[in-house]
Amino acid sequence: MYKAFFGLSDNPFSIAPNPSYLFLSDRHREALAHLTYGLGETGGFVLLTGEVGTGKTTVSRCLLRQLPENTDTAFILNPSLTELELLATLCDELGIKYGENPTLKQLTDLISQFLLNNHQAGRNTVMIIDEAQHLRAEVLEQLRLLTNLETDTKKLLQVILIGQPELQHLLKRQELRQLAQRITARYHLLPLTEQEISLYVQHRLRVAGRSEPLFNQGAIKALHRYSGGIPRVINLLCERALMAAYGQNRTPINKQMVAAAATEVLGEPVGKGKAPWLWGSAAGVLVAAIATGVWWWTGADHLAAAPAETVVNATVQPAVPPQTNVASQLLTSAIAKSQDIDTAYAGLFALWGEAPFVGVSACQSAQQLGMVCAQQQGTLPQLIALNYPAVVYLKSAEQLFYGVLVKKQQQQLLLQLNEQQFWVSQSWFEQHYIGTYEVLAKKTADTPAQVTPSANLEQVQWLENSLAKAQQRSPRAMSYFDSELAQSLQQFQTAHQLPVDGRAAADTIAVLALYNSHQGPQLVAGDRS
Structure with a gap:
């Protein structure tokens, strides 16, 4: 009207998915590139996660339009199925006929034969599962078994899992470790x-x-x-x-x-x-906010003020321990106010004595400040091993929130949520951590923009030295970009879930810089070697 x-x-703002209104932000384009790369590899699983409404389905539909014509796709929108129901749905999507009341083995055999025939005909088969966080562990295991069918060079079935952040939690389960190892590309889509x-x-x-x-x-x-x-x-x-x-x-x-x-x-x-932080003055605001108090939260029945200490040049004074219900309210309130990732970024920059620029992304701010930023998937021990403070992605019930991991002392972690800091137990943190973190580091003077097989000797030697440091081995004297260096690079990229494309692009350089830098705040006090 x-x-x-x-x-x-x-109507420009209908929530119905209309291809005419497709808008790909830089983050959506990056997600699309990761998925496209993952499908271009030898097969296995590709993972796309993000909060509700961030555009995961938009990215997946865009990906479908970019698939080669020789690709058969199965798009499953309702994954709340048993193993038998999932295989039957896959058959329906691919046009595979089956009899009444088929067994699991019969459906598996029919799908396997279809995949072999498709491969012999020069066709690819891709299965896309939306809302994959609802998949049962036994169904995911059945999917993994389907992807066992392969040639010497590729898997015959490629699977794209799209879901909310809790999908990452699901894939960390011990019984799914084999599937997790087969994920060739993953991306967490930010707002x-x-x-x-x-x-x-x-x-x-x-x-x-x-x-x-x-x-x-x-x-x-x-x-x-x-x-x-x-x-x-x-x-x-x-x-x-x-x-x-x-x-x-x-x-x-x-x-x-x-x-x-x-x-x-x-x-x-x-x-x-609910007002967001003003980025231009975030560092100053953050220092004043931290001075209001740091709390010790064990996640059970004990809360006490943290001992007095200096945090970002602000002295934190001890306070009278409140009652348990007050502790719970403080933590719940802090979590509710920690849903803006820009606030967490402001906190991380403040630990470096910097403030992000207005109107650009955190990584663009880092670049202008002579720093690198890297988003990684990893466990808490892997994050601690890097020894840098980090923006961490956390989950409480159905609510995603963001914090800054500031410091580690024994089995306690100093976690900043919005305007407050809490000492939390390591077990509490791991219960809420969904496996994604982002870190900053200072570039060294010789950090290249990228290193390709045709790079000059100085850049090739930098790559070898950096990989050797990250892999805890002695560096070799290089004369060219040889196969051994390419293999070391591939191992590093695989271990850090980076694109394996035969070169050290910006994302790989950023992660390597984390191992090279000796500057900046540390999670655990001591020399960063």
């Missing part, structure tokens, strides 16, 4: 930044027939504040704000209209308590 008023030919939201909103308006901006900068900031960068929520907020603007007969849409829309859409009043 408001389309004519705003000069629109269509949109404020800058990306502005581009996203304008893109959808343009597709719907309006080239002039309709949301002012204040409205964009409010969209980022209340949506958390989730595209689906952005659409809901924009739709409601358009209706409000139409009812009031006014443009442009401002932050007050978005705030009112958030109250209606999110079902609760929104106020100052």
Whole structure:
């Protein structure tokens, strides 16, 4: 009803998946590149995770359109199935006929024969499972057994698992360790930044027939504040704000209209308590906030003030231990306020004595500050071995939240959540940690942008020295990029879940820089060797 008023030919913010409105942010493009690379390898499993509404299905549909014509695909949207039901659904998707009441063996044999015939005909077979966090462990194991069918060079069935962050938790189970080892590429899709939201909103308006901006900068900031960068929520907020603007007969849409829309859409009043951190002054704000207190949380029935210590140049004074219920409320409140990853990034930069730049991503800020940033999948021991503070991805019930792992002392970890720091037990942390972390490091003067087989000798030697340090071996004197160096590089990239493409690109260089740098804050006090 408001389309004519705003000069629109269509509803630009419908939550229905319309290919005409496809918008790929830098993060979506990166996710797509990881999936495409994973499928281009020898097979196995490819993993895409992200919070609800971040655009995982958008990426998967875009991937489908890019698959070669000689590819048969099976898209499974409801994975809450038994092993038998899953195999029957796979047969249905691939057009494999089977009799009434088939057994597990009969379906497996039919699928295996189909895969062999497809391979002999020069065709590929890809299976995509959405909402894969609902898969049972025994069903995932059945999928792994299906991928056992292979030639000398490739798997005959490639599987893409798409799901929410708890899928990463599921794949860490002991009985699924063989499947986890077969994941050739994985990517965790993050929400949109404020800058990306502005581009996203304008893109959808343009597709719907309006080239002039309709949301002012204040409205964009409010969209980022209340949506958390989730595209689906952005659409809901924009739709409601358009209706409000139409009812009031006014443009442009401002932050007050978005705030009112958030109250209606999110079902609760929104106020100052939900405002994001101002990145430009994040370091100063963070220091003042930390000084308010550091709490010791064991995750059970004990909470006490941490001993006085210096944290980011702010002295933390001891406090009177509160009661257990107060402790629980403090932690619950801190978790609820830690759903903005930009806040966590601000905390990490502050530990380095820096503040991120306004309007760019954290990694772009790091680059401008002469640093590198790297997102990794790994266990807590692997993170501790790097000995850097890190933004960590955590889960409480159905809620994803972000913190900064600041320090480790014995079996206790200092975790920063929004404006407070808590000493938590290692077991509490591992119960909530979903296996993704992001770290910063200072570049050394000789850090190259990338190292390829045709690189000069100085860069090749840097790569060999860096790999040797990371792999705890003695470096060799290099004369060219030889096969042994290529093998060491492949082992390093595989171990760190990086693209294995025969060269050390920016993401590999960033992780290697973590081993080379001797500067910056440490999780455990001591020399970083």
